[in-house]
Amino acid sequence: MFSFMPKEKIFFDLFEQSAKNVHEGAIALLDLLTDYTDIQNKTKKIKNIEHAGDEITARIFDILAKTFITPLDREDIRDVASALDDIIDLIDTAVNRMSVYRIKESSEDAKALAQVLVKSTSLLIEAVSYLRNMKETQRIITLCQEIHMQENEGDRIHQHALEHLFDNGTDAVNIIKWKDIYFVLETATDRCEDAANVLHTIVVKNA
Amino acid sequence: MFSFMPKEKIFFDLFEQSAKNVHEGAIALLDLLTDYTDIQNKTKKIKNIEHAGDEITARIFDILAKTFITPLDREDIRDVASALDDIIDLIDTAVNRMSVYRIKESSEDAKALAQVLVKSTSLLIEAVSYLRNMKETQRIITLCQEIHMQENEGDRIHQHALEHLFDNGTDAVNIIKWKDIYFVLETATDRCEDAANVLHTIVVKNA
Amino acid sequence: MFSFMPKEKIFFDLFEQSAKNVHEGAIALLDLLTDYTDIQNKTKKIKNIEHAGDEITARIFDILAKTFITPLDREDIRDVASALDDIIDLIDTAVNRMSVYRIKESSEDAKALAQVLVKSTSLLIEAVSYLRNMKETQRIITLCQEIHMQENEGDRIHQHALEHLFDNGTDAVNIIKWKDIYFVLETATDRCEDAANVLHTIVVKNA
Numbered sequence: 280m281f282s283f284m285p286k287e288k289i290f291f292d293l294f295e296q297s298a299k300n301v302h303e304g305a306i307a308l309l310d311l312l313t314d315y316t317d318i319q320n321k322t323k324k325i326k327n328i329e330h331a332g333d334e335i336t337a338r339i340f341d342i343l344a345k346t347f348i349t350p351l352d353r354e355d356i357r358d359v360a361s362a363l364d365d366i367i368d369l370i371d372t373a374v375n376r377m378s379v380y381r382i383k384e385s386s387e388d389a390k391a392l393a394q395v396l397v398k399s400t401s402l403l404i405e406a407v408s409y410l411r412n413m414k415e416t417q418r419i420i421t422l423c424q425e426i427h428m429q430e431n432e433g434d435r436i437h438q439h440a441l442e443h444l445f446d447n448g449t450d451a452v453n454i455i456k457w458k459d460i461y462f463v464l465e466t467a468t469d470r471c472e473d474a475a476n477v478l479h480t481i482v483v484k485n486a
Numbered sequence: 487m488f489s490f491m492p493k494e495k496i497f498f499d500l501f502e503q504s505a506k507n508v509h510e511g512a513i514a515l516l517d518l519l520t521d522y523t524d525i526q527n528k529t530k531k532i533k534n535i536e537h538a539g540d541e542i543t544a545r546i547f548d549i550l551a552k553t554f555i556t557p558l559d560r561e562d563i564r565d566v567a568s569a570l571d572d573i574i575d576l577i578d579t580a581v582n583r584m585s586v587y588r589i590k591e592s593s594e595d596a597k598a599l600a601q602v603l604v605k606s607t608s609l610l611i612e613a614v615s616y617l618r619n620m621k622e623t624q625r626i627i628t629l630c631q632e633i634h635m636q637e638n639e640g641d642r643i644h645q646h647a648l649e650h651l652f653d654n655g656t657d658a659v660n661i662i663k664w665k666d667i668y669f670v671l672e673t674a675t676d677r678c679e680d681a682a683n684v685l686h687t688i689v690v691k692n693a
Numbered sequence: 694m695f696s697f698m699p700k701e702k703i704f705f706d707l708f709e710q711s712a713k714n715v716h717e718g719a720i721a722l723l724d725l726l727t728d729y730t731d732i733q734n735k736t737k738k739i740k741n742i743e744h745a746g747d748e749i750t751a752r753i754f755d756i757l758a759k760t761f762i763t764p765l766d767r768e769d770i771r772d773v774a775s776a777l778d779d780i781i782d783l784i785d786t787a788v789n790r791m792s793v794y795r796i797k798e799s800s801e802d803a804k805a806l807a808q809v810l811v812k813s814t815s816l817l818i819e820a821v822s823y824l825r826n827m828k829e830t831q832r833i834i835t836l837c838q839e840i841h842m843q844e845n846e847g848d849r850i851h852q853h854a855l856e857h858l859f860d861n862g863t864d865a866v867n868i869i870k871w872k873d874i875y876f877v878l879e880t881a882t883d884r885c886e887d888a889a890n891v892l893h894t895i896v897v898k899n900a
Contacts, residue, residue, distance in 0.1 A: 344690035379648045451658035451865035483758035551897035658865035
């Protein structure tokens, strides 16, 4: 049945949970790429974080479907939840590909992309925490700008990684593998920016 | 001009037509991959099914644009139609790539992915058929869960296919070709799940 | 604060600016691919056009967020703006990849895809210009059909490009590079069609 009471709190709680979960995934990714040992356990840890993210996202969508009056536009709630979920999905995909491709060692560029993800997701946690009362709208906008700058940094690293890969690589199979891994990691930084763009839109609407 | 009469029936009719058409495409794909002969005719058959899908989808969008009061949320109608259309587009794309890449024989993993598509689209036909009167909401949810399980199975096969390809392949060009084909087929199973997710949302909203 | 006055004019002005900017980008791409010299300057020119596009798109989204009553459905405004922005982003991405991959010479198929983009974006400028007063709805529909035909032509060229690449290429690294560039260019023609589809929907709704 439809609920006619605004369930404001639950959405903000779940957004915060989701952002923290995504950030945890980014930290676990950076840890794997920095110290590329005990790979099976570290990969499993990230898979578990991804599953936890799925559950948070499913709860948001379920509650949204049952809630008649929402504290933010339905589409914005959906877009924030989906963008956060996409980030952790892509982190998990990247790690999974490293396993499938039997990657034997990490790379500096992959590590640099993971650092961008750690930073961006940390900024997302803070930005999402201010949605609740909309008292720090200027701060949210500043955080979104910083996430945008991180995404630019991600692009720069991705470009460098490809140049490095193709300039030094003569092994086509190795190029195929790393090109794919870098693409997935860079797409994860894009999704951080997508999340920031929705937050920005929400703030402008409610200013 | 806008129509003020709910055109319920036509949307459900077209959803069913579209799901059945997509299922026919999945069966034709499995047939091609199981018996990889008479390729030109089988490829053409799938292209024709894809064209039929385009026409059904265009009709849904046209009627939606002209209809003022809709039996389901406009966005949900659009999303169901698009997800179904994406499935058959991707099936056609996969077959087209096999032709462009001059693929000489099928693969067990490609066949297994086609089987997932046959199963998922069969579940979609049943789920879509219950939208009309919303009397079998629990059954729709069960079907969506089964489609979700099929998508997991698709992921598993995709992962196995990549491992097999990279572990055994020394021919980089062959890897490029099959990696692409598997990716397109696995994305088609993702779209089945996307369609199921929209159906699930519709059911929860109208429960 | 919300504005309660329809800001019709500004959206149509910005759509026209965006479409003209995208067309300029397509022309600069065709120029680069036709006369593959002075590459650094030509690449920079396209990057500047992409930045100009970002600013137009950001303005549309900002004004949309602040506008209460819009001359077209919010979602349609968002979709037109995004599709146009995606086209110029993809043109910039293609050129950037050519630089990253140290591409030494252009290709006939890349040039043909750029010609499709020049034609499609020219049709988009005209179609967008008629949105303002909705007096030429039949003409908009005809233009959308022509853009659809251009997208089919893009598919045809893409397919030919891949066949040519794989039939003649034994160098896997070269195949990886060009497959990627063709994919990005073909996706740009898809986005032209996406823009046309939104225009078509707008016309049908307002007919």
